[in-house]
Amino acid sequence: MRAAVCPVHGTPDVVRVVDQPSPELAPGQVRVRVGAAAVNFPDVLLIADEYQISVPPPFVPGSEFAGVITETSEGAEGFVVGARVAGTGLYGAFADEVALSPAALSPIPDGVDERTAAAFGVAYRTAYHALRSMARVHEGDELIVLGAGGGVGLAAVQLGVQLGASVTAVASSTEKLDVAAGYGAKRLINHRAIGLRAALKAALPDGADAVVDPVGGELSEPALRSLRRGGRFVTIGFASGAIPHIPLNLVLVKGVYVLGFQFQDVPPEEFARNERELRDRLTSGRVSPHICAVYPLADTVAALRHVAEGRAIGKVLIDLT
Numbered sequence: 001m002r003a004a005v006c007p008v009h010g011t012p013d014v015v016r017v018v019d020q021p022s023p024e025l026a027p028g029q030v031r032v033r034v035g036a037a038a039v040n041f042p043d044v045l046l047i048a049d050e051y052q053i054s055v056p057p058p059f060v061p062g063s064e065f066a067g068v069i070t071e072t073s074e075g076a077e078g079f080v081v082g083a084r085v086a087g088t089g090l091y092g093a094f095a096d097e098v099a100l101s102p103a104a105l106s107p108i109p110d111g112v113d114e115r116t117a118a119a120f121g122v123a124y125r126t127a128y129h130a131l132r133s134m135a136r137v138h139e140g141d142e143l144i145v146l147g148a149g150g151g152v153g154l155a156a157v158q159l160g161v162q163l164g165a166s167v168t169a170v171a172s173s174t175e176k177l178d179v180a181a182g183y184g185a186k187r188l189i190n191h192r193a194i195g196l197r198a199a200l201k202a203a204l205p206d207g208a209d210a211v212v213d214p215v216g217g218e219l220s221e222p223a224l225r226s227l228r229r230g231g232r233f234v235t236i237g238f239a240s241g242a243i244p245h246i247p248l249n250l251v252l253v254k255g256v257y258v259l260g261f262q263f264q265d266v267p268p269e270e271f272a273r274n275e276r277e278l279r280d281r282l283t284s285g286r287v288s289p290h291i292c293a294v295y296p297l298a299d300t301v302a303a304l305r306h307v308a309e310g311r312a313i314g315k316v317l318i319d320l321t
């Protein structure tokens with residue numbers, strides 16, 4: 001089979017597309033013929049060995065895919081050959097085939113195509129958990145989304161609007177902000193053109209109820225300062241490459257909450273509820289991922305660079321058909 005392989009840690013340029021044997025099917029696993037895979041920022045971090053978990057090379061990157069089950073082993077329950085599935089894992093998806101436990105899979109709903117299914121999992125699950133379980137966004141809340149043109153950010157814009165929030169989108173270009181506006185963002189701030197603190201003060205004189213931050217760096221503190229009393233700041237990641245150091249007195253004096261999460265700590269019933277609600281929103285057509293580019297597997301390096309350089313608007317996919 002064809003596979004993109006990370007032979008040594010480094011920039012996306014180290015990745016090579018090669019022919020290699022299909023993965024062995026262990027007892028309890030199923031084999032999936034991958035049709036589409038999504039590129040997520042953590043894939044870039046894993047290749048650079050800058051992720052919270054280190055994977056020794058060589059390995060096949062790719063944490064999210066959609067495809068069809070072609071083989072099941074003894075002990076694998078819940079799925080049959082021919083079933084359309086979407087899946088997430090730490091790595092392995094940028095290849096024609098993956099072998100994995102059915103626990104990592106979910107059925108693709110009728111009427112949803114493979115590309116949409118591949119683009120929907122990680123970004124929307126992350127954004128929805130941040131909004132629903134962490135920030136507890138309600139109808140009428142003022143919500144600030146940083147990195148609003150990126151994968152998680154644009155998902156947070158769409159889902160925030162769905163939850164009834166009034167969304168202020170913050171991004172680095174007019175192009176990204178235009179897409180965020182198309183998904184319902186009410187206020188748009190280009191942080192390259194205007195100081196973020198002043199812009200937020202002018203846009204939200206009474207402050208915001210919640211901030212979703214997948215970017216970090218210089219944007220986090222002005223966004224946190226824009227919260228009103230009782231406001232919630234959810235940190236999701238540091239795509240800017242810089243981890244901000246927030247003075248704790250700000251949190252004390254303003255009376256705000258700073259929140260983070262790891263999915264393995266989320267109670268199973270809460271995780272299941274959020275997945276169910278998200279799925280309903282997808283199947284009813286109320287949310288759908290914005291796909292800005294689709295690359296063939298041979299161009300995996302370009303796909304990874306598209307995300308690594310912060311140029312993605314919504315999701316970047318790799319086509320394996």
Ligand SMILES: NC(=O)c1ccc[n+]([C@@H]2O[C@H](COP(=O)([O-])OP(=O)(O)OC[C@H]3O[C@@H](n4cnc5c(N)ncnc54)[C@H](OP(=O)(O)O)[C@@H]3O)[C@@H](O)[C@H]2O)c1
Nearest residue numbers: 041042126147150151152171172214237238239240309310
């Ligand atoms: N906690 C979780 O479970 C979880 C799950 C998925 C992702 N994440 C994290 O969430 C963050 C966003 O992931 P994503 O997939 O949405 O990424 P993405 O699509 O690349 O979006 C990241 C955004 O960050 C901004 N940015 C600023 N400086 C950047 C730089 N030097 N390089 C790249 N982007 C830069 C860009 O927005 P502007 O151009 O508008 O500034 C970009 O749109 C990452 O840190 C990722 O690790 C966490």
